[in-house]
Each structure stands twice: as structure tokens, then as C-alpha cells.
Amino acid sequence: MKTRALRRILPAALIVGLTCPAIAQEFVSADGGTRVIWRTIVGILSPESIVGRRDASPSGGCDIGVTCAVGAPVPWTATGGHAEVNLDNGNLTFNVRGLVLAHDFNMANIGTPDGVTKVKGTLVCNDTEPGFAELVDTEAVRLSAAGDATFSGHGFLPASCTAEPEDIVFVIRIAELAFEELVDAWIAFGAARVIRR
Numbered sequence: 570m571k572t573r574a575l576r577r578i579l580p581a582a583l584i585v586g587l588t589c590p591a592i593a594q595e596f597v598s599a600d601g602g603t604r605v606i607w608r609t610i611v612g613i614l615s616p617e618s619i620v621g622r623r624d625a626s627p628s629g630g631c632d633i634g635v636t637c638a639v640g641a642p643v644p645w646t647a648t649g650g651h652a653e654v655n656l657d658n659g660n661l662t663f664n665v666r667g668l669v670l671a672h673d674f675n676m677a678n679i680g681t682p683d684g685v686t687k688v689k690g691t692l693v694c695n696d697t698e699p700g701f702a703e704l705v706d707t708e709a710v711r712l713s714a715a716g717d718a719t720f721s722g723h724g725f726l727p728a729s730c731t732a733e734p735e736d737i738v739f740v741i742r743i744a745e746l747a748f749e750e751l752v753d754a755w756i757a758f759g760a761a762r763v764i765r766r
Contacts, residue, residue, distance in 0.1 A: 602657025603766050605734050607759025610650030610665045610741065613640045620738050620755060621693045622702040634753055636702045638691060638740055641754040646671040647716070652739045652759045654692060656731045659723050661707060663690045665741060668716035668757055681714070687745035688712045690720055691755065693738040694730035703729045709744035734764050 621637025631637035648667030654660070668688070673679040690707040705724060712718045718741075730737060739759030743752050 602655050603731075603734055603764065604653055604655050605737055605739075606763050606765065607652040607739050608761035608763065609759075610647045610652065610663070610668070610757050611760045612645035612647045612668065612671055612757050613755060614644055616640055616642050616644060620740055620758070621696060621704065622698075635704065638693060638704065638742060638753065638755045641743070641751060641756045643673065644671040645669065645756040647757050650757075652690065654726070654730075654737070654739075656726060656734055659726050660721075661690065661692070661724055662721045663707070663739070663741070663759075664717075664719040665757060666715075666717050668712065668718065668741070682712050682716050684748070685712055685743050685746050685756070687743075688718050688741050688756070689744040691740050691742050692726075692730060693740065694727065694736065695733060696736050696738050700729060703727050705730060706742075 618640040619631060619637050620640070621631055631639075633639055646667070646669060647665055650663065650665035650668075652661075652663035665688075668682065669680050670678055670683045673683065678684075687709040689709045692705040694703045694705060696702055705726060707720050707722060707724065710718050710720045739762075740755040741757040742755045746752055
């Protein structure tokens with residue numbers, strides 16, 4: 570009886586592992602520790618949105634690249650992706666697929682990365698008060714012509730990240746582009762966040 574049950578379960582588990590790698594990875598990761606997982610990646614919806622901490626009134630600004638990140642001036646879209654950080658050992662991975670412009674004023678570049686050749690992942694830690702927000706960047710990685718990028722590496726996480734996993738935001742920012750004024754603008758974010766302890 571047990572053999573028959575295993576014969577039914579194993580093919581189903583194999584199918585889930587092959588067709589849903591993000592879900593499979595979420596449940597079988599060998600890293601241990603506290604992991605923050607974003608099950609999908611979504612393009613920026615509201616242009617020039619600020620992620621991180623704004624200064625108190627009247628300025629309402631922020632220290633871009635230190636306590637906040639500003640969004641790109643036009644919407645982007647993505648067909649999917651996944652991001653994960655292990656707060657115990659600093660391992661950080663992300664992948665994004667189909668990250669392209671969702672709007673273009675002259676319509677010539679819609680559906681393309683529009684000259685963005687590299688991106689980086691950014692953790693915005695301690696996104697809400699009290700305390701100060703901090704940004705942690707990955708190394709820049711190539712963004713393909715189809716809008717695909719992958720990163721896997723290790724970094725130092727400050728206490729603002731490790732102490733409050735519920736207060737971490739993940740964004741993807743432009744790392745290389747001919748128009749330098751848009752470098753560091755965020756164009757996508759991690760969504761459907763879960764925390765595994």
C-alpha cells in the first residue's frame with residue numbers, strides 16, 4: 570500500500586518542482602534561518618513612487634539611494650519572477666522575467682527594456698517608522714533584450730534588515746542606462762511576500 574501511495578505522490582511532487590520552481594524552492598531550501606520570500610515580481614505601477622522614508626514636512630523629500638528609492642517616470646511590467654533573502658546568512662537571490670516598458674511617449678520602445686542593460690536588486694529595510702530606512706544593493710547584473718535577469722549572491726545585512734523582516738521591501742533598480750539621470754530609479758518590486766522561520 571505504501572509503495573502505491575508513493576508512486577502517486579512522487580510524480581506529482583516532481584511536476585510541481587519542475588513547473589513551479591519558486592514554490593518548490595520556498596519549501597525545500599536548505600539554507601535554514603529566517604527567509605523573506607517574494608513570490609513574484611511586478612513592474613512599477615505608479616511612476617515616480619518613493620519607496621523608503623520621506624523626511625518630515627515641509628520638505629517631504631528623502632536621501633535618494635540612502636533612505637529611499639524613487640521610481641522610474643513611466644510604468645514597467647514583468648511576466649514574473651521571485652526574490653528571497655536569508656536574514657541569518659545574507660544570501661540573496663532574485664530572478665525577473667519579461668521586465669519591459671509598459672508605456673512609452675513615442676510608442677517606439679514599449680515592450681522592450683528601452684536601453685536598460687543592467688539592473689540591481691535593492692532591499693529597503695525598516696521602511697516605516699521608527700528608526701531610519703537603509704538600502705542594501707546587490708551587484709549589477711545583465712538585463713537581457715527580453716527583460717530577463719538573475720542574481721545569486723551574499724551580502725552584509727544591517728540590523729534594520731535582520732530585526733524587522735516584516736518591514737523589508739524588495740525593488741529592482743536600473744544600474745546601467747545611457748540616460749544617467751534614470752540610473753538608480755526602481756522599475757519593479759517584489760510582491761506576495763511571505764516570511765519563513
